[in-house]
Amino acid sequence: MYDFLYHKPSTVSEAVALLADPEVRPISGGQTLLPALKHRLDRPSALVDLSGIAELRGIRRQGDRIVIGAMTRHAEIQRDPSLNAAIPALARMAGLLGDPQVRNRGTMGGSLANNDPAADYPSAALALGATLVTDRRRIEADDYFLGMFTTALEPGELLTAIEFPVPEKAGYAKMRNPASRYVMTGVFVARGPMGVRVVVNGAGPGVFRQAEMEAALSANWSPEAVASIRQSSDGLNGDIHGSAEYRAHLVTVMAKRAVLDAG
Amino acid sequence: MPSVSLTVNGQPHSVEVEGRTLLVELLREKLRLTGTHVGCDTSQCGACVVHIDGESVKACTILAVQADGGSVTTIEGLASPDGGLHPMQEAFREYHALQCGFCTPGMVMSAIDLVEKHPQGMSEHEIREGLEGNLCRCTGYHNIVKAIAAAQEVMHGRRDTLAPAEA
Numbered sequence: 001m002y003d004f005l006y007h008k009p010s011t012v013s014e015a016v017a018l019l020a021d022p023e024v025r026p027i028s029g030g031q032t033l034l035p036a037l038k039h040r041l042d043r044p045s046a047l048v049d050l051s052g053i054a055e056l057r058g059i060r061r062q063g064d065r066i067v068i069g070a071m072t073r074h075a076e077i078q079r080d081p082s083l084n085a086a087i088p089a090l091a092r093m094a095g096l097l098g099d100p101q102v103r104n105r106g107t108m109g110g111s112l113a114n115n116d117p118a119a120d121y122p123s124a125a126l127a128l129g130a131t132l133v134t135d136r137r138r139i140e141a142d143d144y145f146l147g148m149f150t151t152a153l154e155p156g157e158l159l160t161a162i163e164f165p166v167p168e169k170a171g172y173a174k175m176r177n178p179a180s181r182y183v184m185t186g187v188f189v190a191r192g193p194m195g196v197r198v199v200v201n202g203a204g205p206g207v208f209r210q211a212e213m214e215a216a217l218s219a220n221w222s223p224e225a226v227a228s229i230r231q232s233s234d235g236l237n238g239d240i241h242g243s244a245e246y247r248a249h250l251v252t253v254m255a256k257r258a259v260l261d262a263g
Numbered sequence: 264m265p266s267v268s269l270t271v272n273g274q275p276h277s278v279e280v281e282g283r284t285l286l287v288e289l290l291r292e293k294l295r296l297t298g299t300h301v302g303c304d305t306s307q308c309g310a311c312v313v314h315i316d317g318e319s320v321k322a323c324t325i326l327a328v329q330a331d332g333g334s335v336t337t338i339e340g341l342a343s344p345d346g347g348l349h350p351m352q353e354a355f356r357e358y359h360a361l362q363c364g365f366c367t368p369g370m371v372m373s374a375i376d377l378v379e380k381h382p383q384g385m386s387e388h389e390i391r392e393g394l395e396g397n398l399c400r401c402t403g404y405h406n407i408v409k410a411i412a413a414a415q416e417v418m419h420g421r422r423d424t425l426a427p428a429e430a
């Protein structure tokens with residue numbers, strides 16, 4: 001790892017001022033950034049630690065929405081009583097991500113800023129119609145995910161919170177890579193204010209909606225409704241862990257399980 | 264150079280580090296606490312697990328500066344000053360939960376956090392899931408799981424002494 005300066009501001013405005021320098025990066029849980037820096041994939045001149053900014057932490061219910069601070073750790077999301085009552089599928093997702101030590105450090109904001117194709121949260125954010133709040137604007141999930149490791153965030157823009165409308169039903173299922181524990185293929189299903197959404201993660205370069213399954217579940221919310229719908233393997237990821245055809249097959253299997261999970 | 268002030272196994276320390284110094288490097292190279300191991304470079308094996316303010320973390324994936332002001336416990340800090348072992352250490356010995364011992368410090372630190380987070384007790388399956396962040400290339404995990412199952416009974420006060428392993 002190359003050396004860098006370290007800052008730990010206590011307010012969002014101080015952090016944003018430091019991040020105006022294009023060679024400076026934020027660090028939340030560090031569970032993605034530090035492994036990347038060890039491999040010298042990046043060479044920031046300084047890191048801005050977000051863990052000292054109290055307003056970025058915590059989960060609260062605000063009317064018909066759940067608001068999660070960007071710096072909230074996976075373990076806190078997994079255990080939060082208000083989230084477990086309102087969107088249990090999201091709390092369960094946090095509890096199945098990585099391992100206990102990764103969950104004690106990693107954060108929702110870090111994961112959504114990174115937008116790894118094999119990450120969990122992007123599917124929940126898109127399926128639930130989340131709003132991503134930054135230091136300067138509000139971005140709808142529909143406009144936020146721009147493909148592999150790419151988001152609508154501008155250089156120096158800080159994710160501060162994520163707002164989730166509470167759905168009527170939501171469920172998630174994934175097939176994990178047995179070694180890395182990252183997602184091979186996952187499907188998040190939700191029915192709520194934004195209609196029925198079926199979002200696939202892990203299989204393609206970024207999260208995407210499965211329109212045919214959404215139509216089928218709108219007509220009949222049951223695992224059988226999606227059982228015979230085949231996902232095309234065009235454009236899906238194929239690698240040593242699984243071919244594009246295998247991932248396409250998993251989309252149907254995971255969609256059925258996700259509907260069962262939602263109940 | 265940044266300076267880090269933290270408590271390690273009850274002792275306060277103030278140490279000069281670089282921004283990039285990992286917590287595990289501070290522990291092993293500056294404080295000479297070499298019980299915390301490094302088994303991978305990919306944040307996956309868990310040999311480096313320590314507690315910061317009671318939470319288990321991978322010391323290879325946290326900067327020393329991020330631990331500033333924290334209270335760190337390593338494997339060296341578990342036994343009492345008179346040498347009496349922590350119930351989890353005793354269980355690992357009684358149940359032969361190690362072979363080469365490389366993964367053991369991280370296993371023990373993860374296991375203690377896991378037991379503390381489950382006051383109602385864990386099934387064998389829950390213990391196995393809770394060890395997801397710790398890899399062992401020797402034991403096949405079987406005796407590690409048995410040791411943790413036995414240790415939780417003592418740690419939660421349901422037994423005064425460790426149940427002996429079957430001969």
Ligand SMILES: Cc1cc2nc3c(=O)[nH]c(=O)nc-3n(C[C@H](O)[C@H](O)[C@H](O)COP(=O)(O)OP(=O)(O)OC[C@H]3O[C@@H](n4cnc5c(N)ncnc54)[C@H](O)[C@@H]3O)c2cc1C
Nearest residue numbers: 028029030031032033098106107109110111113119120159
């Ligand atoms: C062994 C292992 C297994 C894992 N398994 C999974 C898994 O199964 N599923 C999964 O989804 N993830 C998994 N992860 C990744 C983990 O969830 C990370 O915690 C997460 O991807 C990044 O969050 P972080 O807080 O650690 O971010 P960091 O590593 O601190 O940052 C990640 C990136 O986001 C930027 N950033 C951080 N915060 C902000 C912000 N508020 N605004 C703008 N940019 C920001 C950083 O500059 C950096 O580029 C795993 C990680 C490890 C080490």
Ligand code: FES
Nearest residue numbers: 302303308309323
């Ligand atoms: S050395 Fe830290 S996880 Fe392997």
Ligand code: FES
Nearest residue numbers: 362366399400401
């Ligand atoms: S005892 Fe050898 S790695 Fe676990």
